[in-house]
Amino acid sequence: MKYTIGFMLLLALAACNQQGGNTQQLQAQVDSLQHKLDNTYKPGFGEFMSSVQVHHNKLWFAGTNNNWKLADFEINEIKESLDDIKTYCTDRPETNSIGMIDQPLQNVSNAIQQKNSMEFKSSYMILTSTCNSCHQATQHEFNIITVPTTPPYSNQSFKPVQ
Ligand code: HEC
Incomplete structure (x- = not known):
């Protein structure tokens, strides 16, 4: 035992x-x-913004060419990058301000769904000024976004597929 x-x-x-x-x-x-x-490696806030910048530019040329499929694609690319900021940049206090762009983005989306050229242009202006409002709110007021005058690349057509 x-x-x-x-x-x-x-x-x-x-x-x-x-x-x-x-x-x-x-x-x-x-x-x-x-x-x-x-x-x-994970992209930083500025890298996501650079991607937003390109799609913001292309969105304008897609919309003003009545290429609604491409415009829809571009606005979704913007939304994806902004979502990525929410996921990957939680350590940046600026991320808290990102919600201010939701409604302006939604308004552009609605104009695209309705294929409404006038609405597209006016909602795009408001979207652009909201980019700047957030830059001001986050002490990045020196990053000034404007309505583009030329597409970012010369090797892409913005005309709708016939
Ligand atoms: C959270 C609010 C916010 C919103 C909304 C926002 N930005 Fe930004 N943006 C920032 C911050 C913060 C930076 C600085 C990032 C950094 O630290 O590199 C920035 C930087 C930028 C830069 C400079 C990137 C570089 O490295 O050169 C561009 C371009 C830019 N934003 C475009 C846009 C566009 C276009 C929109 C609207 C569709 C937009 N941003 C909306 C906060 C915002």
């Missing part, structure tokens, strides 16, 4: 040790994964 209890204690001790070893191993794996995550 004495031996059996001793043996069981030994077993239990061995199991504990084993578990301790596993925990250490797991912790080391977690630490190494955390290290990898911390060093993973």
Whole structure:
């Protein structure tokens, strides 16, 4: 009996040790994964904004060419980049101000759905001035967005497919 209890204690001790070893191993794996995550490349706020800038420009030429399919595509690209900011830039206080662009974006979306050229132009102006309102609100007032006069690239046509 004495031996059996001793043996069981030994077993239990061995199991504990084993578990301790596993925990250490797991912790080391977690630490190494955390290290990898911390060093993973993720685009910054400014990079997402540069993407928004390109699509904001293309959106104008799509809409003014009555290319509503392309305009719809471009506005969704803008929405995606803004969503990415909400996901990946939570450490930036400026992210809290992003909601101010939701309604102006929705108004442009509605004009696109209605294929309404006049509405498109006027809602695009308001969208553009909201870009600047947010830049002002976030101390980036030196980034001034305007209605574009030329498309960003010469190798894309904005005419609708016939
Ligand atoms: C959260 C409010 C907010 C809204 C809304 C917003 N921006 Fe920005 N934007 C910023 C901030 C903050 C920066 C500076 C980012 C940085 O630190 O690099 C910026 C930077 C920029 C830049 C400079 C990027 C660079 O690195 O050269 C451009 C271009 C830009 N925004 C375009 C736009 C356009 C176009 C819109 C509207 C469709 C828009 N932004 C809407 C906050 C906003």
